[in-house]
Amino acid sequence: MTNKIEISSIIKKRTLGLAFVLGAASLAFAQQKVNVSGKIVDQQKNAVPYASVTFSNKANKLFSDATLTDDKGNYQLALTPGNYDITIDAIDFKKSNLNKQISAGGNLGNFTVTSESSATNGRTKDIEGVVITANAVKPYRVELDKKVYDPSTDLLSKGGNLQDVLANVPSVSVETDGTVSMRGNSNVKFLINGKPSSMLGIDSGANGLQSIPADQIERIEVITNPSSKFEASGTAGILNIILKKSKGMGFNGSVTGSLGYLPSTNLNTNLSWKKGSWTWFLNGGGGYREGEGKSDSDTRFFNTATGATTRYFEQNSKNKSESNFYNATAGFAVDLTEKTSINLSGMVRNFSSESKNKVDNINYDASRILNNYSQTAALGTSTNLSLQGDVGLDHKFNDAGHNIALSLSLQKSNNESTEDSREFDQSYFQYGTLGNNNTVNKSIIGKVDYELPIGEKSKIEAGYRIDNNTNDYDFLNKETGFNLNYGIVDEYSGNTVYDETINAGYAQFKSKFDKLGYQVGLRAENAQINIEYQSLSGNTSNKKKDYTGFFPSVFLSYDLGSSNNQLLLNYSRRINRPRSWFLIPYPTSLANRQNLFRGNEDLDPSYIDSFELGYAIQKKKFTINPTLYYRKTTDDVKFVLLSQAIGSDVLITSPYNVGNETSYGLDLNLTADLFPWYKIMASADLFGYKSEGSYFDPNRMVEPLSFDGEGFSTRLRLTNSFKIDKTLSMQVQGFYRGGQKTASSESKDMYVLNFGANKTIWNNNGTIAFNIQDILGTRGRNTTSFGPGYERDSYMRWSPRSFNVSLTYRFKQGEKIDTPKRKKDINSNSQGGDDQGPPM
Template sequence: MTNKIEISSMIRRKTLGLTFVLGAASLAFAQQKVNVSGIIADRQNAAVPYASVTFSHKTNKMFSDAALTDEKGAYSLALVPGTYDITIEAIDYKKSVLTKEITAAGNLGVLTIEAESSATNGRTQDIQGVVITAAAVKPYRVELDKKVYDPSTDIISKGGNLQDVLTNVPSVSVETDGTVSMRGNSNVRFLINGKPSALLGIDSGANALQSIPADQIERIEVITNPSSKFEASGTAGILNIILKKTKGMGFNGSVTGSLGWLPSTNLNTNLSWKKGSWTWFLNGGGGYRESEGRNDNDTRYFDPTSGATTYFFEQNSLNKSQNKNYNANAGFTVDLSEKTAFNLSGMIRGFQSENQNTIDNTNFNAARVFQYFTQTDALGNSRNLSLQGDLGLDHKFNDAGHNLYLSLSLQKSDNKNNEDSREYADNVFVNGSTGDSKTVNKSVIGKVDYELPVGEASKIEAGYRIDHNNNDYSFLNTLTDDDLIYQTAADYSGNTVYSETINAVYAQFKSKIDKLGYQIGLRAENSDIGIDYLSLNGDKTSRTDKNYTGFFPSVFLSYDLGSTNDQLLLNYSRRINRPRSWFLIPYPTSLANRQNRFQGNPDLNPEYIDSFELGYAIQKKKFTINPTLYYRATQDETQFVVTSEAPGSNVLITRPYNVGSETQYGLDLNLTADLLPWWKVMASADLFGYKSEGEYFNAATMVAPQSFEGDGFSTRFRLTNSFKVDKTFSMQVQGFYRGGEKTASNVTKPMYVLNFGANKTIWKGNGTVAFNIQDIFGTRGREVTSFGNDFERESLMRWNPRSFNLSLTYRFKQGEKVDQPKRKKDINSNSSGDDEPQGPM
């Protein structure tokens, strides 16, 4: 893809002038010069690429010189010491002139220019003549405290959803059930435009990944070691999903429709309109998708004393579902004045699913001789409606970066689920169960962020944030015998109300001394949690209160090895993983699969993690290399342990426990390269070792505390090859390998996946046809061996079979000239990835 920039005759005249200045400057070679550098940015601190920066010496024009900024807004040149008039010019920006005294080598910091705000200025309208073609943005880049992935070059995910996009993001892997992990850790914090969002679910993001179309995603920010500015949740790191907003002045938009197999259909649109001080946007769509998952378990039970096998139990489950979803995200931004802007937006997401689960249970004796067979048929449906409203006010005290940001987010999510399961033996009804559940999640998030420049190269940042979450869970489960008399299952029914308030403050200081950049910060968070458990008939009540305060420092260091595109990075942060609310519910919430159930643990405490990273980043025109060594130490580590419901029982229950401590170390390597004009690659590798040790106590079995020790080494590899056949046709092949992994109670076998995609541009660049195949060889699955005190279980889970997708995208009014000049960045995009609208220095 190329971006075309038209340059007018006026610009050509300025280019000739610039050439003259450069020629005159060359006559001053005999004078001793000093190296000067800096960055050109707009009022929102976004870099301004390809701006001309002219230094005119006050007394001797022979010493004058000029430079153009690179794609990151940076420039450098050598000047004779003296007093200079600095003129900054860029297309669609007002000309800026300032005076500075240059006495020694150094960095002049950030110089700010202002975007054109009047339609009467004809600069953009006058652009005619020469056309310059520039390469599209790289899919992956490294910044001080995050990595940024641009999915626009990802052919395989076109017509898909967020889950498909994440499968190609460096340092990220997606399991077959949709669980997302970073560097082998699944405690990932999801954000939408910098904050938790009802679009992904207030309490969980992984279950809603398929409801966000890939076409609505502008970029994904991978933050493996967040700074103190971010909320401290998420020990693995943060994935900040930035949705598309405005692309230019006037009316712009695109529509994407897709068809796939297993049967799936999607229709999504992105619309924006920008005129004067107003910006409006609307993203929305919906779709239908069928899925088919398999889960096979083979369990051997034995005498814990002698080790002799007692019997075998085999379970095969097939789950088919039909899913419908829709979502809309709309809002506006208005500049109230030159320095103040207001934004308001709202989003809605709806989801419904019909499920059919067939579970075959086969029992064998110790000699593996068939004993009896039962089958469970379960029908269920789910409904979800999520709403979110956001408003914000941004104020710039001046153009030097002195800013104040205020924001408020209100979110609500309603979830309803019901299921009806029946068990048969030799086609004769044995028993059944029903389950009805309702979950209401409410959340309020308020933030205040403040930025104060100190000198030309330093900045102080501080802020306050409050999160209040209230989750109300209601479960009603019944059991019936062969007389079809339903009775309430008291041990599996009740109401749980989870209330949480988190107050947080942070402060951090960032600066740069010659080639050394640094950022130090401290965040303090107080968590006040109350959990009420109430049985259905009211005779069992209990309450759990938790209150703890944590301090979370962060340190980021960078050293330029020759330039800002060749850096050594060292950082440290402390994080917390608060248990998810449903991990604390002390009873099973579903009885459809009675032999394998999940049950929460109300005694679960948060994890704390200290994370260190040492990385190197070299970013050139044709390649990017980013190796990172990391080390993590976790206290009160949470592990999911499979145990028997009672001694001798064939019912297995999975519970979370705080088992002790864990250390993890590894190498995370990411690479992009333009090998040939028609061949590009993006590769990533994660090699990590781990060790866990501690103990847990299962109150249900009353067995003495069990020791928990596990260690091992695992790998993740991903390689994406992109081939440009001609100007309109491209192909992509992606391979992923996940190595085996071992803990104290589980051994996971290796897995590999191969995907393919192709797209063709049509209709003079306004349309794109894309086709992809996910899991070409049908190898995507998860094989796990679980160990317990009296059992050993082999499990194989496949979430979806091989799938195909064909999509068509139409773009209209892209790049058309309108009455007003294009703004470089939406002042209220709130999409920088920090815990507020602005990005790192």
């Protein structure tokens, strides 16, 4: 009878649908319970609020439960009589374990926990058992082969999306067009829970980043120099996005709604239920967003022999868009035995948008006198549906860290888009284009990872992975004149099937000798690529690529007194495989006839050798992590901007292998609790480059286009966090991007100021947040591009100033339950965040 009353209460207080499932399941485990209570205090007998207390039943895990203390340190819950291991965890206190036999209800008395800053290491009188240090939540921490960012302390991205979160991550920059870069390099590899994901769509991109709510992100792993365990692609590094899953006993969840301007709405939820050996979770969200951007360019054409101006061409573009999106991920994990568990999950993502783009095309003569004026009006639609299923099996041979993990991921993404572009001259219709594009991506990812400890300080890791990706591109472009009869443009239409299979294997060994830790590894990858192209008129081409690469990595660490004060030295070899649409041998769109993109099916991968020397000191009040880095790239890929023909206004951008490039810099990250009410997180990236190479096309230029050059630039970010009182916090962030000059372009300085505020309400069960992005309206990119016979000044602004307010309500917050503890390795750090095993 007691259980029925409890279930009824849950249905009233929780989401009806999920509570029904939870209630039905809990009846299966029904047994008479007793009410117990107690209090958590420190060594001075002061109450410890919001500490988590976990009761693990030693005879039957199904009877385990957990709770949080209130603001006075008190707790209460109902338990089945039996013998329990009790774990107490609180921020700034040592995690403590004890055992207690519970036979009847009542008050268990005070349990005392020890402060981390305590000079003694002894156990308190009330607590017996093993004591393990548990660090307080920090926004940023350094590990042997990665840096970890926790967005829970970030007020600026509350109610936002993954792109907003990335804009605040150390070592990461988000450009005005949504491009993500690390240390000035945009060749970033994105992973979701340790593997490529359909959540980001085909070839990732801004739309994919904007469709993942910030509230679904648990942490971001920044891997600037990945080890051999990770896939070798992505010369800038890897961003591993770890999404939230259940970490608490019983029912947990939160719902967040937000409103913003430009008009945007979001509603997201994270729900989970953990009972005994079963864990269920459901994350989902959806919303509506409007966008607005502008892009202006002014191109001067000149005689390459005399330098005299021949004419000018100006374009002014304004874009407005509307988009709807949703995503949902659901799954479960179950412990089949004490040593074997299985997990299964599924994901669906949908994104649709409509855009309106107007472009003014203005031609002037050499004296800047108007020759003619035209306007291009383009309407575009885009829809994307992505599906993904994952299954994993984890087995522990023993508790010393001897493990094996297997996983399989099936993914499919379907993207359809249309473009209707029309050009008018003095308000008279001249010509138009219709584009219909359909792209289907299918991926299969299978892998196995194995770990074998050797003694107390050493470990061997090995694994195998296979990736198969098939992209089917269908492009149909039509063009019309005065009679409005659209005819197919064969040169810009056709089908391309891109099929890629990568087989990879790796092995690495890690150990520690006195204060010196080391990890050495080798990865081998074989890529087989087949590109089949066929135009509508029957013209065909077939391109095959087959290459094998070896990618070593070496990581060294030296403790300067402790593992929280280290020197770090590492090396890795990486590869930059061209994205599939870089290899499509024809323009994919005719919406803007003056600026086209054309792929290059002869494009080869680039290889990079990367070195890093860093220092990391991590204390309770501060973290300092300066890193010197050096990278050498061979067969570097550059985007070459060429006119379609001598004297033509049409400019075509294509990627080519043009030479080599070296880059170097200092990446400095700092967090500090300056006062109890004031914290800062600062990052600075000072980097330079030197490139050597050239490109020559005898059909469209007289002289080779040189990419020889060198330059230096900076990225600076400072986030100031203020705690006004126990419930109210604020953040002010400034970002500065220095100008940068390359062999073919020069960009000007840019600075941005953002603000955020956060207040907890409803007895800490709710949070209301407000933020302003780009307070001063200065987020825009000014660039000058150079080429044979032309010079172009351009300005681009991705979005104007925006506001956002969000409200979050948290359901029962159970105790944080860590995954079963493995025996600590030499660095006390885990590899990656893949729930089916370490990324490879």
